[in-house]
Amino acid sequence: MRLEIALVSETFFPEVNGVAMTVGRLVDGLRERGHRVEVIRPRQTHDDRGGRDERVVPGLPLPGYYGLRFGLPAGGQLTRRWRQRRPDLVHVVTEGPLGWSAVSAAQRLGIPVTSSFHTNFDRYSAYYGVGWLRPAVAAYLRALHRRTLLTMVPTAALAADLAGGGVDGVRVVGRGVDTGLFDPARRSAELRASWGVGPGRPACLYVGRLAPEKNLDLVLRSFAAIQRRHPGARLIWVGDGPAAARLASEPRQQHFAGMRTGVDLATHYASADIFLFPSLTETYGNVVAEAMASGLPVVAYRSAAAAELIVHRYNGAVAMPGDEAAYIAAAEWLLADRERLADVALNARASMLSRSWGGVVEAFERVVHEAIALSCRSSIGSVPLPAHHG
Numbered sequence: 050m051r052l053e054i055a056l057v058s059e060t061f062f063p064e065v066n067g068v069a070m071t072v073g074r075l076v077d078g079l080r081e082r083g084h085r086v087e088v089i090r091p092r093q094t095h096d097d098r099g100g101r102d103e104r105v106v107p108g109l110p111l112p113g114y115y116g117l118r119f120g121l122p123a124g125g126q127l128t129r130r131w132r133q134r135r136p137d138l139v140h141v142v143t144e145g146p147l148g149w150s151a152v153s154a155a156q157r158l159g160i161p162v163t164s165s166f167h168t169n170f171d172r173y174s175a176y177y178g179v180g181w182l183r184p185a186v187a188a189y190l191r192a193l194h195r196r197t198l199l200t201m202v203p204t205a206a207l208a209a210d211l212a213g214g215g216v217d218g219v220r221v222v223g224r225g226v227d228t229g230l231f232d233p234a235r236r237s238a239e240l241r242a243s244w245g246v247g248p249g250r251p252a253c254l255y256v257g258r259l260a261p262e263k264n265l266d267l268v269l270r271s272f273a274a275i276q277r278r279h280p281g282a283r284l285i286w287v288g289d290g291p292a293a294a295r296l297a298s299e300p301r302q303q304h305f306a307g308m309r310t311g312v313d314l315a316t317h318y319a320s321a322d323i324f325l326f327p328s329l330t331e332t333y334g335n336v337v338a339e340a341m342a343s344g345l346p347v348v349a350y351r352s353a354a355a356a357e358l359i360v361h362r363y364n365g366a367v368a369m370p371g372d373e374a375a376y377i378a379a380a381e382w383l384l385a386d387r388e389r390l391a392d393v394a395l396n397a398r399a400s401m402l403s404r405s406w407g408g409v410v411e412a413f414e415r416v417v418h419e420a421i422a423l424s425c426r427s428s429i430g431s432v433p434l435p436a437h438h439g
Contacts, residue, residue: 052417053085055131057151058142059108059119061090065308066258067335068167071224072142078410087136089127091120091147104130106147120147127154136160138417142167144193152196161424163417164197166190166211167332191216198420201413203333204357220416224354225406226338230312233344233398235319244304244320250281251384254321254345256314256336257328259290267327267373269299271348271380276302279384287317318343322390323383326355329370338404341365341397346390348380364396 056076060069072088079086090099091108099105106123131139131154139155139162141148148164155162191214194200199218202208208219246252253275255268272284284303286296297305309317318324324340324347331353338354340347341364349355351367359365366379383390 050418051083051085052138052421053087053134053136054079054417055087055089055127055136055139055151055155056142057089057120057127057139057148059091059145059147060143061088061093061103064093065310067333068142070335071167074225074406075410075413078406079414082410082414084414089120089123089147089151108147119143119145122146122150124150124154127151128157131155131158131160138163138421140164140417141193141197144190149193152193156196159424159428161420162197163199163201163420164194165201166194166207167203187214198423199416201416204353206352206356207332220419222412222416223404223409224333224335224338225409226335226342226401226404227406228342228402228404231315231318231339231342231401233319233394235312235316235343237316237320240316240320244283244285245302246283247281250283251275251279251322252283252285252320253380254285254287254317254324254340255326256287256309256318256324256340257326259286259288259292259296261292262328262330263292264327264329265292265296267376268325269296269301270373271325271327271377272301272303274377274381275384278381285317285321287314315339315343318345321345323348323380325380327376328353338401342401342404344394344398346383346393346397348376348383350376358400360396360400362393364393364400366393 058072060066062069062073076086076088086102088103090103090105092105097105106120106126108120139151139160141151141162141164152162194216199220200211200216201220201222202211203224205221208221211219241252244252253272257263259265275282284301285306286303287306287309289308306317318340324345326337326347326349328334329350329352334354337347337349337358341358347359347365349359349367350370352370355367359367361367366383368375368379383393
């Protein structure tokens with residue numbers, strides 16, 4: 050059955066982040082399956098008019114997140130729009146003022162509304178000097194998701210966490226990875242040479258936002274330990290963010306590649322030897338799946354995507370969250386034996402081959418149909434039956 054879905058997100062292409070990438074894949078997949086999806090998002094630039102089936106609304110820069118914006122409340126505009134062309138369902142991706150107003154507008158009109166939980170904003174607060182706000186931020190996030198029929202999450206662990214926090218109707222839809230784009234065959238000797246990586250020397254990669262909440266000091270400490278055993282090693286940073294200047298001041302053998310996308314990003318993954326990802330604030334972490342699909346062994350904490358995707362010492366290496374000594378030891382273990390590293394790389398690639406975005410889109414579609422059915426049953430139950438005259 051063809052559906053009309055209004056998807057509300059504070060971030061969307063061409064912004065570069067995990068949520069924007071995930072939403073883009075989802076929208077494209079739904080449209081390929083015959084559904085009409087209208088994206089409601091903040092205006093990204095002054096002359097931004099939106100693309101096909103996009104509706105832009107006012108927004109402001111997100112403090113601490115250069116290049117990202119949050120949408121201002123648009124309840125009146127959305128109510129008028131959805132009265133003119135009523136969607137079958139409203140799906141709210143992000144929990145900002147725009148998302149909250151979209152939930153309110155949908156409920157006023159009796160339109161089924163679902164949500165996604167993508168980002169642990171409450172955990173970020175401690176890294177930006179406002180840790181005292183964490184309980185309030187967490188309460189706000191839970192309050193929004195309690196207002197929607199169903200909440201979609203990428204992992205079973207996150208589903209259990211939200212359910213334990215009083216959010217009902219949590220459904221796991223997972224995440225996919227493009228194994229055609231992220232492929233070990235893209236490994237480039239020329240790119241490695243441009244990094245200054247000599248023959249037989251390891252290239253240690255980080256991909257993601259260069260920001261305090263990513264625990265990047267552990268990347269530096271891990272690399273220092275690696276350098277003691279492999280003096281010719283290089284640390285490659287892909288991404289940008291507020292921590293870039295401080296990281297660049299470190300007297301280490303490192304290369305800053307900046308933001309990379311598409312084939313260029315995939316080539317960076319495939320050309321490295323080990324991926325260091327010590328973040329403890331992820332709800333998933335698309336970069337873990339992208340690295341593994343690229344045949345790049347990952348060292349991560351056992352949380353989010355890593356907890357679901359990595360089998361320790363088989364297709365990567367993990368440490369218990371917060372155990373920095375174990376994390377560093379895992380990185381050293383991977384690089385201690387070249388044949389072992391090659392075996393882990395092959396296993397990482399093989400374990401990602403079945404994780405298509407098509408399966409994620411189908412799971413999303415099933416949850417949407419479930420939400421519409423729940424809404425119909427609720428509407429029927431709220432209608433008083435006619436009095437029986439005997």
